[in-house]
Amino acid sequence: MIKVSVLYPNTPGARFDHEYYRNKHMPMVKSKMGESCKYYTVDKGIAGGMPGTPPTYVGMCHLFCDSVDDFQAGFGPHASEILADIKNYTDLTPVIQISEVVVG
């Protein structure tokens, strides 16, 4: 199993609509990807590691797929439509990472 993590840096003054992200964007992504995305999780940043510090990321999602090939097969055909929706919830550029799920 692999996970594709999309991490939105917590940049002062930036826009991030958590409601839209949870209720519209992420369900749309799952709908487009179908079974190539087994499931996904969504996080909202609360705080950093030290008391009183801000979170590094304002929001994150993690898409879980059987393999990188499965992710690409599911995401690729819908990439332009999915990416075009980003402006509806944020003006941030995310950090994207692919990881092996070691303990899931």
Place this chain on the structure above:
Amino acid sequence: MIKVSVLYPNTPGARFDHEYYRNKHMPMVKSKMGESCKYYTVDKGIAGGMPGTPPTYVGMCHLFCDSVDDFQAGFGPHASEILADIKNYTDLTPVIQISEVVVG
């Protein structure tokens, strides 16, 4: 539900022992925290978002707890012992973030 994410930056030349992290460190953390940590996940960075790019983080873990108070109650009393074990698998300083689990 909240998650505490511990993200180890993928720094060239740094040391990170994935085997020790998975087999020794994380089970020790869970054992010390008991039921205050509901479960945890571990990731190993594979790649960045663009083909041929490295992952931003070489390894990550996520500790899932009912609340920040639960995390602090479970982690605090064992913090020095847990932190003292870090040198056994890495010389990196992690990024730590607390997030609300919006979709889990």
